Amino acid sequence: MSRIESVDVSDVRFPTSLELDGSDAVNVDPDYSAAYVAVTTSDGDTGYGMVFTGGRGNEIVSGAMESYGRLLLGKDTEDLLDDLGGASRLLVHDSQLRWLGPEKGVSHMACGGLVNALWDLKARRADKPLWLLLAEMAPEELVAAVDFTHIRNALTEDEALEILRRAEDGKAERIAELKRDGFPAYTTTPGWLGYSDDKLVRLSKEAVADGFGMIKLKVGGDLDEDRRRMRLARDAVGPDIRISIDANQRWEVGEAIEWVGALAEFEPWWIEEPTSTDDILGHAEIRRGVAPVKVATGEAVANRIVFKQLLQAGAIDVMQIDSTRVAGVNENIANIVLAAKFGVPVCPHAGGVGLCELVQHFSFFDYAAVSGSMEDRSIEYVDHLHEHFTDPVRVEGGRYLAPERPGISAQMQTASVAAWVFPGGAGWAEVGERAAVTGRRIAP
Amino acid sequence: MSRIESVDVSDVRFPTSLELDGSDAVNVDPDYSAAYVAVTTSDGDTGYGMVFTGGRGNEIVSGAMESYGRLLLGKDTEDLLDDLGGASRLLVHDSQLRWLGPEKGVSHMACGGLVNALWDLKARRADKPLWLLLAEMAPEELVAAVDFTHIRNALTEDEALEILRRAEDGKAERIAELKRDGFPAYTTTPGWLGYSDDKLVRLSKEAVADGFGMIKLKVGGDLDEDRRRMRLARDAVGPDIRISIDANQRWEVGEAIEWVGALAEFEPWWIEEPTSTDDILGHAEIRRGVAPVKVATGEAVANRIVFKQLLQAGAIDVMQIDSTRVAGVNENIANIVLAAKFGVPVCPHAGGVGLCELVQHFSFFDYAAVSGSMEDRSIEYVDHLHEHFTDPVRVEGGRYLAPERPGISAQMQTASVAAWVFPGGAGWAEVGERAAVTGRRIAP
Numbered sequence: 001m002s003r004i005e006s007v008d009v010s011d012v013r014f015p016t017s018l019e020l021d022g023s024d025a026v027n028v029d030p031d032y033s034a035a036y037v038a039v040t041t042s043d044g045d046t047g048y049g050m051v052f053t054g055g056r057g058n059e060i061v062s063g064a065m066e067s068y069g070r071l072l073l074g075k076d077t078e079d080l081l082d083d084l085g086g087a088s089r090l091l092v093h094d095s096q097l098r099w100l101g102p103e104k105g106v107s108h109m110a111c112g113g114l115v116n117a118l119w120d121l122k123a124r125r126a127d128k129p130l131w132l133l134l135a136e137m138a139p140e141e142l143v144a145a146v147d148f149t150h151i152r153n154a155l156t157e158d159e160a161l162e163i164l165r166r167a168e169d170g171k172a173e174r175i176a177e178l179k180r181d182g183f184p185a186y187t188t189t190p191g192w193l194g195y196s197d198d199k200l201v202r203l204s205k206e207a208v209a210d211g212f213g214m215i216k217l218k219v220g221g222d223l224d225e226d227r228r229r230m231r232l233a234r235d236a237v238g239p240d241i242r243i244s245i246d247a248n249q250r251w252e253v254g255e256a257i258e259w260v261g262a263l264a265e266f267e268p269w270w271i272e273e274p275t276s277t278d279d280i281l282g283h284a285e286i287r288r289g290v291a292p293v294k295v296a297t298g299e300a301v302a303n304r305i306v307f308k309q310l311l312q313a314g315a316i317d318v319m320q321i322d323s324t325r326v327a328g329v330n331e332n333i334a335n336i337v338l339a340a341k342f343g344v345p346v347c348p349h350a351g352g353v354g355l356c357e358l359v360q361h362f363s364f365f366d367y368a369a370v371s372g373s374m375e376d377r378s379i380e381y382v383d384h385l386h387e388h389f390t391d392p393v394r395v396e397g398g399r400y401l402a403p404e405r406p407g408i409s410a411q412m413q414t415a416s417v418a419a420w421v422f423p424g425g426a427g428w429a430e431v432g433e434r435a436a437v438t439g440r441r442i443a444p
Numbered sequence: 445m446s447r448i449e450s451v452d453v454s455d456v457r458f459p460t461s462l463e464l465d466g467s468d469a470v471n472v473d474p475d476y477s478a479a480y481v482a483v484t485t486s487d488g489d490t491g492y493g494m495v496f497t498g499g500r501g502n503e504i505v506s507g508a509m510e511s512y513g514r515l516l517l518g519k520d521t522e523d524l525l526d527d528l529g530g531a532s533r534l535l536v537h538d539s540q541l542r543w544l545g546p547e548k549g550v551s552h553m554a555c556g557g558l559v560n561a562l563w564d565l566k567a568r569r570a571d572k573p574l575w576l577l578l579a580e581m582a583p584e585e586l587v588a589a590v591d592f593t594h595i596r597n598a599l600t601e602d603e604a605l606e607i608l609r610r611a612e613d614g615k616a617e618r619i620a621e622l623k624r625d626g627f628p629a630y631t632t633t634p635g636w637l638g639y640s641d642d643k644l645v646r647l648s649k650e651a652v653a654d655g656f657g658m659i660k661l662k663v664g665g666d667l668d669e670d671r672r673r674m675r676l677a678r679d680a681v682g683p684d685i686r687i688s689i690d691a692n693q694r695w696e697v698g699e700a701i702e703w704v705g706a707l708a709e710f711e712p713w714w715i716e717e718p719t720s721t722d723d724i725l726g727h728a729e730i731r732r733g734v735a736p737v738k739v740a741t742g743e744a745v746a747n748r749i750v751f752k753q754l755l756q757a758g759a760i761d762v763m764q765i766d767s768t769r770v771a772g773v774n775e776n777i778a779n780i781v782l783a784a785k786f787g788v789p790v791c792p793h794a795g796g797v798g799l800c801e802l803v804q805h806f807s808f809f810d811y812a813a814v815s816g817s818m819e820d821r822s823i824e825y826v827d828h829l830h831e832h833f834t835d836p837v838r839v840e841g842g843r844y845l846a847p848e849r850p851g852i853s854a855q856m857q858t859a860s861v862a863a864w865v866f867p868g869g870a871g872w873a874e875v876g877e878r879a880a881v882t883g884r885r886i887a888p
Binding site: 028029030031052053054055056057059060061063064067094095096097098099100101102103104105106107108109110149150152153249252253254275276278279280281282285300302303305306308309312313 | 552
């Protein structure tokens, strides 16, 4: 019999703040990091998961994963993998740990990292990439994996079954299409606030040449600057390429409506995170105030209960699920089926480190087995840090190619983990020396 | 010059699950615990703060407080204490740590524990109990301490100033009244799910005899049981004592409306936490469905932004602030002024360990300097674990007496910390031996 033998957590950080890749109006100096976990069974299989963070605090999430991981030690592997709905509830609804959220923040993300590692294990044992494993599961199995607690007034088990059963029609063809043609991507690479005008223009043109249909610009620092950069970008890509804008929760509600109005002449496709993602009513007001510009959010939405309300309130045009913010695969199935119920497209958040690798699986699954549509749907793409993964994303001609290797694509290169484990890795020793010379503050 | 010299965190837990004190439909076996912090200056002053948890996971919050505490080390004490709004923002809006919430869950609670310790330090230096320090601060100082980010569409700085200035009138008289007569309390002591009928009836009658005007019963496990226990309690206290009920987020929205309807004949005063406290729209629907029974929530509300929406949506009749869930004194000032703006009474959540000690200060401050009213307002009271504090609450005749000693009342007895530090304390060694005999699982 196979049991869960170990849960090994590593605090892995990359010194991205030195280059200002990933800088925006709120996250001014992130060191893209992963609380990285390996769950190993007594018969020698390992599943990998991770939680993305901005650097400082990665040790808090790592510690939380160790704490939650104790609940898995010694458990029967097959029991866990045959009932991943139960496995998720074991972690998320632990009677004492629940107080730490409930279902939000550090504790919820830690649960998600572990749940994703268990799905990785299940997909590896089935010898399938996660998206295909999910796409081929029966509707009843998928529904059993979802925790419907506190969302039943918007989506019942029966309604979810009906949505999934309807999507059985044509599923095989869509799977074949995904394997052949992949799924649309958009790129945030040109749009970071820290980039010079020349770099913005050059990267915007490159994005179009590379086949992307949409680019995204960070806004919210300074309105005149935003107008200038938006004009540069619009001139660079022409009228037919979509430009979305992202304020990273920078604004008050009224401020968001005014600011987006002042950028309207450049025809932004969506405004992302105009205000606090906790502010459901605020998003609804902003959506009414900025139409026809769409409103998108999700990377910081804590759980399915908040997504449910954003949909109920008519507060979003686009749901941006994140692969490591919520409690893993199970909760993202809930989010995707909720979006389908309300007819809202899912365009996952990615970037950071590992987020592209993990989240692509959800869009492939969504197209194959839930919404069955690619209309107005694309996955965010940022072209850094992929070299640290054993199964890195492949984006060609503006599209993600279908993951082919078994699992959830979260496994990192052993050498990368060794070099960038914090604070002891060789990479950090070198960065520390550089920082001492330049006087820059280095995390933590 | 004085600097912050150390931030010492202790993981203190009490084995309350052995007695089923504190058991409800969701929190079935809590070990009331405190992530306890002492912030010490180079000139030898110490401020104390804490975060309440349910046992397992107390180490996660403790670790988070150590991480955030590093941001305070070496800072000028007077600079921090003269601008506690700035001190709070330094922690809550740290550009990298922010990702862990933002402003929710473990990271936010950890910030709150530290912020409260700084307020404790400030109040001790001023030789005043916290409530009096706050009540005597100028409206401008209070407003400067509040973070208005993402609540300005409901409460601006100017509106807050106006509310606080209006309350200057009669403040001295209300402070004198508080010192003389205290503030109303209600008790949850009779109502835990784990108690026998005899104990429920006996404790309910004792509560009335002790002068309490309201008791609270836990519900949500089983409807027939709830009806039976509610009838017993109503018979025990008579028609004039209020009985509130608390479901600890147990229900779906529709279920809540039906369940409360089935208890209506026993005239519950409020239904507390009928569903997920993230569910603003759900609370609004429940409130419409259960009137005239009132809807109360707050102990698990993550931050001022969620409280803002609960008020905007007309979702609550009663705001139940918690002293260690949000980012400390500053954010609770925001919550209290928001409640005053919307005319909703604040009835703080307490119980657990240390929550009564801390939260009483907010109601005293609210009456003295914000709402100026005691109508439908009372502070929860549960009569356990107070002996571990150096300045324990004093409840007499159903009223909290005004705290008199300097600070926020969070300091624990040195012997208590030593005995119940987890897992090494002498108390836990003894409990471990008892548990080994009875076969009960002991945290973690």
